[in-house]
Amino acid sequence: MTTSATSTPPLTKGQQDHYILEARGITKSFGGVRAVREVDFCVAPGEIVGLVGPNGSGKSTLLGCLSRDIPADRGTIEFNGEDIGGLRTMQVARRGMGRTFQNVRLFPELTVWENALLGRQWKGVGLGKLLRPPDAATRQRAGDLIDLMEIPHLTHLYAGNISGGQMRLVELVMAMMSSPTLVLLDEATSGVNPTLIESLKHYVKVLNDEENVAFIVVEHNIGFIFSIADRIVVLDDGQQLANGTPHEISENKEVIDAYLGA
Amino acid sequence: MHTLIQVIIDGVILGGFYALMAQGLSLIFGIMRVINLAHGEFLILGAYMAWVAQEYLGLDVLMTLPLLIALGFGFGWVVSRVVIMPVLERHELMPLLITFGLASVIAGLLTVTFTTTPKVTTAAYSDSVISLLDYRVSVSKAVMLVAALVLLTMLTLFLNRTKKGKAMKATAQNREAARIVGINVTRMYCSAFGLGTAVAFAAGGLFSVTQGFHPFMGGLFTLKAFVIVVLGGGGRVSGTLAAAMFVGIIEAGLSGYVSNIGTSLGTAAAFVLVVVVLALRPEGISRLGGVRA
Amino acid sequence: MSTVVQPAEAERRILAATARPRRKVVKYRSLIVLLLAGVGMGLVPYSGLNDSVLLTLSTMFMWIILSSSWNFISGFTGYVDFGHGVFFGLGGYVTGLLVVKAEMPFATTVPLAAVFAAVFALLIGFPLLRLRGVYFSIAMLGSFLAMRELVLMATPLTEGAQGLVLPPEVNRLFFYYLFLGGAVLIVAFAWWLRRSQFGMSLLAIKDDERGAEARGINTTLLKLTVFCLSAAITGAVGACWAYEITFIDPEIMFRDSFLINVALMTVLGGLGTVWGPVVGTVLFLMVRDTLWAEQGNSFLVVFGAFLIAIVLFMPEGIVGTVQRGERTVLGRLINRVRHRGAGAADADSLETATAVRSVQ
Numbered sequence: 013m014t015t016s017a018t019s020t021p022p023l024t025k026g027q028q029d030h031y032i033l034e035a036r037g038i039t040k041s042f043g044g045v046r047a048v049r050e051v052d053f054c055v056a057p058g059e060i061v062g063l064v065g066p067n068g069s070g071k072s073t074l075l076g077c078l079s080r081d082i083p084a085d086r087g088t089i090e091f092n093g094e095d096i097g098g099l100r101t102m103q104v105a106r107r108g109m110g111r112t113f114q115n116v117r118l119f120p121e122l123t124v125w126e127n128a129l130l131g132r133q134w135k136g137v138g139l140g141k142l143l144r145p146p147d148a149a150t151r152q153r154a155g156d157l158i159d160l161m162e163i164p165h166l167t168h169l170y171a172g173n174i175s176g177g178q179m180r181l182v183e184l185v186m187a188m189m190s191s192p193t194l195v196l197l198d199e200a201t202s203g204v205n206p207t208l209i210e211s212l213k214h215y216v217k218v219l220n221d222e223e224n225v226a227f228i229v230v231e232h233n234i235g236f237i238f239s240i241a242d243r244i245v246v247l248d249d250g251q252q253l254a255n256g257t258p259h260e261i262s263e264n265k266e267v268i269d270a271y272l273g274a
Numbered sequence: 275m276h277t278l279i280q281v282i283i284d285g286v287i288l289g290g291f292y293a294l295m296a297q298g299l300s301l302i303f304g305i306m307r308v309i310n311l312a313h314g315e316f317l318i319l320g321a322y323m324a325w326v327a328q329e330y331l332g333l334d335v336l337m338t339l340p341l342l343i344a345l346g347f348g349f350g351w352v353v354s355r356v357v358i359m360p361v362l363e364r365h366e367l368m369p370l371l372i373t374f375g376l377a378s379v380i381a382g383l384l385t386v387t388f389t390t391t392p393k394v395t396t397a398a399y400s401d402s403v404i405s406l407l408d409y410r411v412s413v414s415k416a417v418m419l420v421a422a423l424v425l426l427t428m429l430t431l432f433l434n435r436t437k438k439g440k441a442m443k444a445t446a447q448n449r450e451a452a453r454i455v456g457i458n459v460t461r462m463y464c465s466a467f468g469l470g471t472a473v474a475f476a477a478g479g480l481f482s483v484t485q486g487f488h489p490f491m492g493g494l495f496t497l498k499a500f501v502i503v504v505l506g507g508g509g510r511v512s513g514t515l516a517a518a519m520f521v522g523i524i525e526a527g528l529s530g531y532v533s534n535i536g537t538s539l540g541t542a543a544a545f546v547l548v549v550v551v552l553a554l555r556p557e558g559i560s561r562l563g564g565v566r567a
Numbered sequence: 568m569s570t571v572v573q574p575a576e577a578e579r580r581i582l583a584a585t586a587r588p589r590r591k592v593v594k595y596r597s598l599i600v601l602l603l604a605g606v607g608m609g610l611v612p613y614s615g616l617n618d619s620v621l622l623t624l625s626t627m628f629m630w631i632i633l634s635s636s637w638n639f640i641s642g643f644t645g646y647v648d649f650g651h652g653v654f655f656g657l658g659g660y661v662t663g664l665l666v667v668k669a670e671m672p673f674a675t676t677v678p679l680a681a682v683f684a685a686v687f688a689l690l691i692g693f694p695l696l697r698l699r700g701v702y703f704s705i706a707m708l709g710s711f712l713a714m715r716e717l718v719l720m721a722t723p724l725t726e727g728a729q730g731l732v733l734p735p736e737v738n739r740l741f742f743y744y745l746f747l748g749g750a751v752l753i754v755a756f757a758w759w760l761r762r763s764q765f766g767m768s769l770l771a772i773k774d775d776e777r778g779a780e781a782r783g784i785n786t787t788l789l790k791l792t793v794f795c796l797s798a799a800i801t802g803a804v805g806a807c808w809a810y811e812i813t814f815i816d817p818e819i820m821f822r823d824s825f826l827i828n829v830a831l832m833t834v835l836g837g838l839g840t841v842w843g844p845v846v847g848t849v850l851f852l853m854v855r856d857t858l859w860a861e862q863g864n865s866f867l868v869v870f871g872a873f874l875i876a877i878v879l880f881m882p883e884g885i886v887g888t889v890q891r892g893e894r895t896v897l898g899r900l901i902n903r904v905r906h907r908g909a910g911a912a913d914a915d916s917l918e919t920a921t922a923v924r925s926v927q
Contacts, residue, residue: 081781105783117778119771121839126767133783142765142789186782309701311649311708357875361882365773367647368878370704371834374649375874378827382867490823497709504702539720545713548706552698 030093032057032193032226033109038077038087040070047073048084049250055194058224060216062241062258064231070250071230072114075196078228079111080104092193106133110187111196114230116179120172124163124182127171128154131189150189157185161215177208184212188219194226195219201233209233213240238262280409281530285523287411290419291481293511293518294426295495296502298473300514301429303503305446305466308358308369312377314495316471319380320346320478321487322388325395335397335483339421342475350471351464358467359460377492384489392486400483414483421480429473430511442466494544501544504551521547597758597841605751612740621743627852628746629804634832634844635753636800639793641830642838643766645773646700646790650707652825653714654684654798658805659820660718663731666810668724673736677806684802685795692794697787708826715821730816733809742811750845753800757841769793770839827867831874837884846885 033055040048048070055061065071076082078089080101089096096104105111110131118127129146132153141147146154158164161181166174171182180200187195197216201209217240219225231237237244237258244261246254254260254267261267299313310316320342327333327341353376361368402413433439445452445462453459481487498521505517525540532539608628612621633655641647658680665676691710695703718725725731760766771779772786780786809815828851836847855866881888 079781081777100780101777102780102783102785105781111781113778113781117775117781119774119778121770121774122767129764130767130771130779130782130784133785142768143759143763145762146764190783309705311705357879360879364882365645366700367641367645367704367838368882370647370649370701371830371878372875374827374830375871375878378867378871378874380871382865382869382871386865386868493708493712493823497705497712500705501709539716542713542717542720545706545709548709550694552694552702552706 030057031055031090032092033078033228034090035078036088038074038089039085040073040077040082041085042073047250048077051087051247051250051252053078053245053252055226055228057193058220058226060220060227060229060240060242062229062231062237062244063247064234064237064244065247065253069247071247072198073250074247075111075198075228075230079109079196102133106190108190108192109194109196110190110192112180112183112187112198112200114199114202116176116183118171118179118182118186120170122171123168124158124171124174125154125167127182128158128185128189131186133190153189153191154185157188160218161185162211177204180204180208180212181215184215188223188225191223192225194228197227197229197231199230199232201231201236209236216240276408277530281526282523283409283411284530285526286519287415287419287522288526289515289519289522290422291477291484291518292498292502292522293515294422294473294480295477296499296506296514296518297426297429297511298470298477299496299499300503300506301433301473302467302470305442306354306358306362306463307366308362308373308467309500310467310470311370311373311496312380312492313470313474313499314492314497315377315380315384316346316350316474316492317478317481317495318384318487318489318492319349320475321395321482322384322393322478323475324479324482325393328395328397335395335479336417336421338479339476342479343472346472346475347465347468349468349475351468353471354464354467355460359463362463377496381489381492388489390488390490392488393482394486395479395482397483412484418480418484422477425473425476426511426515429469438465497548498544501548501551504548598755601751601754601758605747608747609744612743618739621739623852623856625739625743625746627848628743628750629808630828630832630848630852631750631845632746632753632804633801634829634836634848635750635757636797636804637829638757638833638838638840638844639760639769639797642833642840642843643760643769643773644790644793645776645839646696646794647704647830648707648794648797649704649826649830650709650711651797651801651829652821653707653711654688654801655805655808655825656711656714656718656817656820657687658684658802659809659815660725660731661802662806663733663809663815664724666733667731673810677803680806681799681803684805685799688795688798689791692791696790696794711821711826715817718821719817725817728816728818730814730819733813733815735813742807745807749804754841754845757844761841765789765793773839824866827870827874831870831877833884834874834877835884837887837890840884840886840890843884843886850885 031054033053035051035053038048038051038053039046051070051074053074063071063074073082077084077087080089080096080099080103084097091104091107091109094107096107099107119130122130129150132146132150158167161184163178163181163185166178166182171179174182180203184195184197184200187197200212204212213236216227216229220227227240229237229241238261241258244254244256244258245252246261246264246267254264256264295313295317298316299310302308302310302313323342323345324335324338327338328335333341357372357376358369361372397414399413399417404411404413404416433443441452441457442462442465444455445457445459445466449459452462502514502517502521505520506513506515521544524543528539528543608624611624637648637651640651661680661683662673662676665671665679666673691706695706719727721727722729760769768779768784768789771782771784772790776786805820809820812819832847832851833844834847835843835851836845837843855870877884883890
């Protein structure tokens, strides 16, 4: 087990010799508050990494830094071997990092179908292509994902009019649209009923198996995270407290004291 | 050299008035996150009220001032309760459209009632001029400057020292937390809007003695108030005051040095300033209002 | 991708297949209606109606173009442009000056006016569109007021308040068909835009700009493009209108009422919808011309109050309420009437049954 903040996390799946996401020394302060301190965070291809920690431990800030939603003060982030430190959020998204949001961010004036289509944005799409309706491949992809999530009956509803749980599924569809290599799930189970949580777990696993998509899962729902994660990183007070397999984490005394037992 | 000093004197006086005007806009935006596009029209409304009070009741502007503030507060309170609060939680363009409609209604009503002929409120000291060395300042303008500074000080003291003022700032910083500790958020917002309107009314009353005004001047005032708030950056009274002085001096300079078209140039300059400032420091605006962390 | 779909789900796929592709007629219903209306209106001049009716109609078409183009930046994208009249005025002055001072033919000046308006939009849009909507709105209002002053001041070029007199070559019919064609084209374009990736992205920006950015939408580029496009169209219309009325001065070309008119028409019809500006414009002009017949400045009061009332009670406008008004009382009522009898089968669709309908 590795509990030191600077150690390299073990490769758990597939034994590839590279990470798709390699963030080192991420630091971010808001005013005087240091939300994230010198955190290393790496993800191997096809790996499901759980990110847990008490409220205010810096999970959301770290996630924001990784997706370039929040500019980090210090640290380097490489995604698929490319330094994404200076890129805009939109550019990172186009390089194959999908994400969902803690507070669902769908576009209520568009239908579920249109929301799904918008998930696919390609690098360097010209105005000519923009002005055409989405191409057949995009529609096919959206249709398949909607089928997979078993929500075809929602297709033509406005996204502002569906239930919270359904919105989570649509967000997952959007995140998957551009065939990403990494998807960040931010509190995807909050406000979702238990049946739908089971389905969500199932879909994540299917996508992980079939397309070898890596996931970073930020959760309060410990049961959910322990049942799907290959590896769990525990954050506390902006620093990495522990890093290991679910089994290791559940036995870790520090973690139990700081978080799980509480 | 003589012109320069006279320009600075005029600019500072104009700046004092602008600071008061801008602080009203800044207060509303800082607390409610609403840009009141009718702010200039509110100001002109205050000017007309001062004029009416003088013409028909024979009240001097300085005596009308407390009345204007009370009326402005009540008017602003009701307006925000009736038309702003229902759309506050919706898309930000909704409050914009509402205040745009308000501006149109007020300008129209004023035109219908008072026609577009410019009016000036007279006062006992209207024709008096203070002369020092070679420099001249009309008494009405000096009164405007002093009254504006006094009102600004009172406003700052209210926001920083009184319980109600602190509650307002707390609401601006975190609506939910304010609600939890028992602050009536709706009432706070309405009060903030009322206070901002009261400031606009008072500024209008003071202004009405110094210069002719007509119903269609409002848009320009809104614009200038906005420029000043943006320029002032933090929205602290000191920042607003400095920005207002700056805009006032530029304007006085343009009309002092460029004949005939100076006032028009001032308008154009105000716009260029908006674009330049917004382009250079878009982040400065988020601290607008002086009540954000 | 099809590998993802599990084979045992044939049943669900059938359901999906019936749900997704819409019938062609429904899909192109809007275009068919538009074409029929266009042809119908094209025949009006042959029906022996007098000139004043033609003028009224051609003014209506012009406002449809203007409010539709305003709708692109303000309705679709959510950046409310309270200074859009600046492009109308600029377009008019470009044509006026080129025709009067450079004696260029009218047809050549219109594209130039459009380009000039677009370039101006690019210059001010670049710093302004990076900001949140409110700053954009107020800065545009500023640009409108400032430009009017500038045109008034630049006497050597624009003759200031004296105005410019253009050669009177008025042909009612020419402008009738010009504006009719423009209106049909712009509604068709709006319809096309709404279905394209571009249009959907614009609506996404309006709903949640940060969310759109996080999904890989190049928000800055799209906002700038649509702003320039909207400005160019308005500039071209301004150019045509200046030529039609044959006399321009700053007060005519930069009218205050332009701003409230265009906002009211679009909000009344429905921001961000294809048909909203059309419905809003027709209703607005009918109300104004029949009931209100230009009674001085009181129109500002009435229309200002009207705007407030619509925003308060029907924020989605007429078309928006009919299409997706589940969020307002009126809209729910409309939906209930529409879907009465259509039985909701299972519990899941029950909660959403009222909302089922095809897009556009």
